[in-house]
Amino acid sequence: MPEQLNPAQQQLRNEARAFAASVDAEASAANVRSASQAAGFFTMTQPAEFGGAQASVLELTIVRDELSAAGMPHANAVFGPGPGVLAGVKEPLRSAYLHPLMAGGKRAAFAFTEPDDAPHPTRAAREGDWLIVNGAKSYVTGGADAHFMNTLVHIEDEGPALVVIDTDAKGVSMDRRFASLDGSHHAAFSFTDARVPAANIIGQPGEGLPRAMRQIGDTRLAIAANCAGTMRWVATFLETHLDGKDRAGKRRGDKEGVRLRYADLRIAAFAARSMVYRTARLADSGANVVNEGIACKVFATEHLQNSVDTAIGLVGGNALVESHPLAVLYRTVRSLRLAEGANDVLRLNLVRGALELNKGVL
Ligand SMILES: Cc1cc2nc3c(=O)[nH]c(=O)nc-3n(C[C@H](O)[C@H](O)[C@H](O)COP(=O)(O)OP(=O)(O)OC[C@H]3O[C@@H](n4cnc5c(N)ncnc54)[C@H](O)[C@@H]3O)c2cc1C
Secondary structure, eight states: OGGGOOHHHHHHHHHHHHHHHHSOTTOOHHHHHHHHHHHTOGGGGSOGGGTOOOOOHHHHHHHHHHHHHTTOTTGGGSSOOOOGGGTTOOTTHIIIIIHHHHHTSSOEEEEOOOOTTOSSOOEEEEETTEEEEEEEEEEEETGGGOSEEEEEEEETTTEEEEEEEETTSTTEEEEEEEEOTTSOEEEEEEEEEEEEEGGGEESOTTOHHHHHHHHHHHHHHHHHHHHHHHHHHHHHHHHHHHHSBOTTSOBGGGSHHHHHHHHHHHHHHHHHHHHHHHHHHHHHTTOOOHHHHHHHHHHHHHHHHHHHHHHHHHHOGGGGSTTSHHHHHHHHHHGGGTTTSOHHHHHHHHHHIIIIIOOSOO
16 A cells, blocks of 8 residues: 555655656656656666666556646656567667667557457568568557567467558558547558568567566556556645635535435545555566456556546536646546456456466466
């Protein structure tokens, strides 16, 4: 729980709070990035061998929780690029991709999701030292600005692999750019006999899914920590509103029906926060937290969505003015129930983990 932090972790929490409070509400993403670099948060996601602070899962959770609870703008610009699925790669990927990624010279994207109407998963055949890749990926966040994509490809007779594919390689085409409801940007790509060096396979063929799932698992926990913090932000935002007077001159928060809704919101925020801190500790202990990560992501995204909806109901029509923070949040949170796995699909995975695979402590 957040109450059981050691002195260094408490200090980190206080520094994160102070940092969030120091960022101007109108700051741009670039302003937030440089402020984060100066304050030392930027390198928390980066390995020590690249000069990073290589923070633990709990430390990252603390910072995410606090930044989100403060409702700071562009919180996603606070952390620098992590190695993701490229962690620990050997040459030539290390010099050609991992180094430039850590130094900020190259941007990466993650290409996993296939189009609904794909006739077959993205696949590759070997031709000497090359892979000949055919297929498509439908939802690549940041794909239009990325230099390369870590792409899940099924290699004939060898199995799924993550393969680094340059976005400007011959045979790779960006078919569509689009923005989703939350304001983030994505691209769809197709591969037509794209020639990719076989040396661009990350790890071994056959390892693609577990590697991809590790990254997806980390991102689910990050989403849950952000949601837990944001739920606290919603509750605090609402407190100010409930302290005010209604048209009849009565304190809004005195109505029992309003208090019941507010209690639900606080209970959910408490539960979500408890879950993410406990799961972060488990992850740092080396435990398999696939099921717990799923539980955190499903619970936190759904309860945040409910909290925002409740808060809008309690504030009234003003909360639906497009620029109102709750209206902005309402648009942002919907995507989180789909991103990194649709919540119902995750529920089914969780049941499989519990009933068939005996994984996790959940
Ligand atoms: C903001 C955002 C960013 C994203 N970024 C990336 C990215 O960078 N890279 C990437 O590869 N992908 C990305 N995605 C795609 C994302 O991973 C997928 O949208 C998500 O995994 C769901 O897959 P899908 O869209 O194909 O929906 P589907 O899996 O087709 O699911 C559609 C619906 O069917 C339901 N459903 C499906 N199967 C079952 C079942 N067996 N039982 C019951 N219900 C079921 C689901 O619950 C859901 O409601 C992103 C998505 C979003 C929203």
